[in-house]
Amino acid sequence: MEFIRFNNVTKQYKNGVVAIYDLNLSIEKGDFCFIIGGSGSGKSTLIKMLYREEKPTRGEIIIGGLKVNKLRNANVYKLRRKLGIVFQDYRLLPKSNVYENVAFALEAIGAKKKEIRPKVLKALELVGLKSKLRDYPDNLSGGEQQRVAIARAIVNEPKLLICDEPTGNLDPVMSMEIVDLLEEINKKEGTTVVMVTHDKVIVDKKKKHVIALKEGHLYKDYKEGEYIDEIL
Amino acid sequence: MRFFRIVGRSIRDAFKSVGRNFSLSLASISCIIVTLVIVALSIVITYNVDNFTSELKKDLTIVAFVSNEADKADVDKLKTDIQEISNVEKVTFKSKSDIKDEMMKEDEAFENVMKQWDEEENPLQNTYLIKVKDIEKISETATAINNLSAIDTVKYGEGMVDQLVTVFKTAQKVSIVAVIALVLMTMFLIVNTIKLTIFSRKREISIMRLVGASNFAIKIPFVVEGMILGFLGSLVPVGLLIYGYKSLYNYFGGRLFTDIIKLVKPEPFIYYAAGIVVVIGIIVGMIGSGRAVRKYLKV
Numbered sequence: 223m224e225f226i227r228f229n230n231v232t233k234q235y236k237n238g239v240v241a242i243y244d245l246n247l248s249i250e251k252g253d254f255c256f257i258i259g260g261s262g263s264g265k266s267t268l269i270k271m272l273y274r275e276e277k278p279t280r281g282e283i284i285i286g287g288l289k290v291n292k293l294r295n296a297n298v299y300k301l302r303r304k305l306g307i308v309f310q311d312y313r314l315l316p317k318s319n320v321y322e323n324v325a326f327a328l329e330a331i332g333a334k335k336k337e338i339r340p341k342v343l344k345a346l347e348l349v350g351l352k353s354k355l356r357d358y359p360d361n362l363s364g365g366e367q368q369r370v371a372i373a374r375a376i377v378n379e380p381k382l383l384i385c386d387e388p389t390g391n392l393d394p395v396m397s398m399e400i401v402d403l404l405e406e407i408n409k410k411e412g413t414t415v416v417m418v419t420h421d422k423v424i425v426d427k428k429k430k431h432v433i434a435l436k437e438g439h440l441y442k443d444y445k446e447g448e449y450i451d452e453i454l
Numbered sequence: 455m456r457f458f459r460i461v462g463r464s465i466r467d468a469f470k471s472v473g474r475n476f477s478l479s480l481a482s483i484s485c486i487i488v489t490l491v492i493v494a495l496s497i498v499i500t501y502n503v504d505n506f507t508s509e510l511k512k513d514l515t516i517v518a519f520v521s522n523e524a525d526k527a528d529v530d531k532l533k534t535d536i537q538e539i540s541n542v543e544k545v546t547f548k549s550k551s552d553i554k555d556e557m558m559k560e561d562e563a564f565e566n567v568m569k570q571w572d573e574e575e576n577p578l579q580n581t582y583l584i585k586v587k588d589i590e591k592i593s594e595t596a597t598a599i600n601n602l603s604a605i606d607t608v609k610y611g612e613g614m615v616d617q618l619v620t621v622f623k624t625a626q627k628v629s630i631v632a633v634i635a636l637v638l639m640t641m642f643l644i645v646n647t648i649k650l651t652i653f654s655r656k657r658e659i660s661i662m663r664l665v666g667a668s669n670f671a672i673k674i675p676f677v678v679e680g681m682i683l684g685f686l687g688s689l690v691p692v693g694l695l696i697y698g699y700k701s702l703y704n705y706f707g708g709r710l711f712t713d714i715i716k717l718v719k720p721e722p723f724i725y726y727a728a729g730i731v732v733v734i735g736i737i738v739g740m741i742g743s744g745r746a747v748r749k750y751l752k753v
Contacts, residue, residue: 374665
C-alpha cells in the first residue's frame with residue numbers, strides 16, 4: 223500500500239536556487255527506504271518537505287492520504303504528530319535527563335500524565351536505554367544520545383520515522399547499531415522509515431529500497447535488493 | 455482536558471522562566487510597579503474628583519438676587535424665565551422676609567436690628583435658589599440668569615469652585631498621560647524580557663514544533679510568563695494603595711484641606727481599585743508578552 227507520494231514536485235528557494243526538479247516517487251507503507259546522494263543533490267530539501275519544514279514550489283506531496291503541500295502553517299502540528307524525526311545532531315535538551323527528554327515530546331502535545339510514563343519506558347526499552355533513565359545527555363556517548371533521540375521520535379507511535387543523517391556523527395560500529403535499531407523498529411512496530419544518509423557501507427549492507435538523487439533530479443529508484451554501489 | 459494540561463504545564467514553565475531570567479524579570483517587575491503605583495494614584499484622584507464634583511453638584515446653588523424695584527408680576531415671570539435656561543434643574547423662591555427670619559434665628563445681634571424692620575423697610579432682596587444640571591457650565595448659567603432684567607446680582611462662589619474643578623481636572627489629565635507613557639515603557643520592557651526567554655528556550659521550541667505541539671501550546675507559556683510578571687508587579691502597588699489610602703484618609707480625617715472636599719471612604723473603594731490595578735498589571739503583561747511572541751516566535 224502506498225504511503226508517501228511525490229507528484230511532480232519542484233522546490234525553488236527564495237534566492238533562486240532550485241533544489242528539486244519535477245520529482246515523482248512513491249514509498250510503500252512499512253517500507254524502509256534510504257535516500258542517498260551527494261552534496262547539493264536535494265536530499266535534505268526532500269526530507270524537509272516530508273515534515274513540512276519546506277513547502278514545494280510546485281507539485282503535490284501526499285503522506286498517508288494527507289496533502290502535505292496544502293497544509294496551512296497553523297495545522298502543521300497535525301502532520302508532525304504522526305511523524306517521528308531524528309537528526310544528525312540529536313537535538314536533546316541538555317538540562318533534562320533521558321526520561322525527561324523523551325517525556326517532553328508527549329508533554330508538548332498535551333498527553334495525559336498517566337499515559338506518559340508507560341509510553342516513555344516502552345520507547346526507552348526498545349532503544350535499550352532503560353537503565354539510563356536518570357542520566358543527562360552530556361554523560362552519554364554519541365550513539366546513546368542518538369538512541370534517546372530515536373526514543374523521543376517513536377514515543378508517540380508515529381506511522382513514519384524520518385531520519386536526517388542519523389549516523390553522521392557516529393563511528394562505523396555505532397552507526398550500524400543505530401541502523402539495526404531503526405530496522406528493528408521498522409519490523410516490530412511496522413513504522414515506515416525514511417533515512418537520508420551518505421554512508422554507502424550501510425546502504426550496501428542493508429539491501430533496502432534506495433532512492434538516489436543527483437543535482438535535484440531522481441537519479442534512480444532501486445527496489446529492495448537492487449542497489450549496487452554506483453558513483454553518483 | 456488537553457487544553458487544561460497544556461495550560462497547567464505552561465504555568466509551571468512560566469514560573470521556572472521568571473526565576474531563570476531573574477534580573478530581567480526584576481527589571482520588568484520594577485517598571486510595572488512604578489506604572490501601577492501611578493495608575494493607582496490616578497484611580498484615587500479620578501474617583502475622588504468624580505465624587506467631589508458630584509457632591510458639589512448636589513450642594514452647589516446659584517443665588518439670584520431680585521431687584522427691589524421688581525413688582526410681584528416681574529418676580530413670578532422671573533421663575534419661568536429662569537426655568538427656561540437649559541442647564542437649570544430646579545428653581546426655588548425665597549422671599550426677603552424668609553431670609554430675614556432665618557438670619558434673625560442665626561444671630562442675636564441680627565435679631566435685635568432686624569426685628570425693627572417692617573416689610574417696607576427690609577433692605578434684603580428676594581432671591582431665587584437655582585440648582586444646575588452640569589456644574590462645569592455653572593458660570594454660563596449664572597451669566598444667563600444675570601442677564602435677565604429683574605435680576606440684580608448672581609452669586610455661586612465662582613472663584614473657588616472654578617479653581618478647584620480646574621486643578622483636579624488638570625491633575626487627572628496629567629496622571630492619564632503619565633499612565634499611558636509608563637504603560638508603553640513597561641510593555642517595551644516586557645517584550646524584551648519575553649524575547650530573552652524565547653531565545654533561551656529556542657531549542658525547546660524547535661523540538662516542540664517537531665513533535666507536533668500546536669501553536670497554542672508553544673505560545674501559551676510565554677503569555678503566561680508575561681501575566682505572572684504583571685501580577686507580581688501589581689502586588690506592591692496594591693499594598694501601597696490599601697495601606698496608603700487608609701492612612702491618608704485617617705490622617706486627614708476624611709477631608710482634604712476644607713470641608714468642601716470630602717475624601718471617598720476607603721472601604722470598599724480601595725478593594726475595587728486594587729482589583730483594577732491587578733487586572734491592569736496582568737493585561738499589560740499579557741499584551742507585552744503577546745507582542746513579543748508575535749514578533750520573535752515565528753509560529
